[in-house]
Amino acid sequence: MSDEYPAMQVPAEPMPPGYQPYVPPNPDEVGVEISDELAQVVRHARRIVVLSGAGMSAESGVPTFRDAQSGLWERFDPASLATQFAWDDDPEFVWAWYAWRVGLVRRVWPNAGHLAIAAWGRRRGVQVITQNVDDLHERAGSTEVAHLHGSLFAYRCAECGHPYDAEIEVPDEPVERLTPPRCEVCGAWVRPGVVWFGEYLPQEVMEAATTMIESLEPGDLVLSVGTSGVVYPAAGFPAMARAAGATTVEINPTETEISDHFHHVIRDTAARALPALVALVAAE
Numbered sequence: 001m002s003d004e005y006p007a008m009q010v011p012a013e014p015m016p017p018g019y020q021p022y023v024p025p026n027p028d029e030v031g032v033e034i035s036d037e038l039a040q041v042v043r044h045a046r047r048i049v050v051l052s053g054a055g056m057s058a059e060s061g062v063p064t065f066r067d068a069q070s071g072l073w074e075r076f077d078p079a080s081l082a083t084q085f086a087w088d089d090d091p092e093f094v095w096a097w098y099a100w101r102v103g104l105v106r107r108v109w110p111n112a113g114h115l116a117i118a119a120w121g122r123r124r125g126v127q128v129i130t131q132n133v134d135d136l137h138e139r140a141g142s143t144e145v146a147h148l149h150g151s152l153f154a155y156r157c158a159e160c161g162h163p164y165d166a167e168i169e170v171p172d173e174p175v176e177r178l179t180p181p182r183c184e185v186c187g188a189w190v191r192p193g194v195v196w197f198g199e200y201l202p203q204e205v206m207e208a209a210t211t212m213i214e215s216l217e218p219g220d221l222v223l224s225v226g227t228s229g230v231v232y233p234a235a236g237f238p239a240m241a242r243a244a245g246a247t248t249v250e251i252n253p254t255e256t257e258i259s260d261h262f263h264h265v266i267r268d269t270a271a272r273a274l275p276a277l278v279a280l281v282a283a284e
């Protein structure tokens with residue numbers, strides 16, 4: 001089976017009517033606690049790397065991985081669905097769950113946190129390493145995004161790995177079963193292009209992310225946003241960044257398993273804290 005991950009299909013949807021271009025807020029008006037020391041680092045950071053998890057998309061309306069699932073799926077644990085075992089046991093059930101998530105992501109929009117990172121990236125160049133399989137960083141305008149756990153929009157054959165580029169059927173309402181499309185090469189069922197528990201991460205993505213982290217130096221800034229820090233290798237990146245000399249910041253409303261690895265902690269949400277940090281740069 002190919003371990004090449006096909007390029008992600010980013011839906012080229014226009015922003016909804018009235019979607020305002022991103023304008024950083026006045027730092028004094030956002031009400032997010034940022035120490036003078038951290039403000040200085042943010043203003044003068046040479047390289048910026050954002051490590052994002054499911055909390056990054058929470059304010060867009062995408063449930064985090066460890067939130068209670070909603071509706072039809074609330075009685076299932078996502079971790080039990082995102083596995084080869086679940087797929088082998090009942091592909092149509094697992095495919096229905098992913099198709100529901102594709103539809104959900106298609107209906108939501110990047111939040112102010114995604115837009116802040118993209119705006120910062122236009123000024124300074126920001127590299128994103130995400131555990132998320134949604135496309136909200138890209139739809140906000142970020143251009144350097146490494147998807148450690150694959151993408152909801154990069155389907156491939158479950159047997160021969162051939163990429164599947166056609167649109168998939170996305171039900172308006174959650175359904176318990178949906179028949180996956182067939183591979184045009186070998187006829188086997190097409191599977192989601194995400195990394196399931198126990199599977200290897202895409203090698204080229206992992207190598208790129210590791211290089212981004214290992215090449216950090218003093219004066220660089222790493223922001224870990226919206227991750228519980230329980231899944232490795234992603235959870236190991238903040239400590240690696242700190243060892244490379246970068247200043248590390250955790251942005252999360254709650255404490256995590258890796259909170260001690262950070263120089264600074266902002267106990268706030270992605271869509272509030274990131275605009276406040278970008279405002280410091282924009283205010284220069």
Ligand code: APR
Binds near residue numbers: 226253
């Ligand atoms: N802003 C910032 N952080 C938030 C927000 C928010 N608005 N809302 C929730 N969070 C935080 C939660 O406190 C939690 O620590 O986001 C984190 C989400 O944690 P998880 O649901 O565990 O998601 P994540 O860390 O991305 O999971 C990692 O685990 O299940 C696998 O492959 C899956 O990529 C996923 C990986």
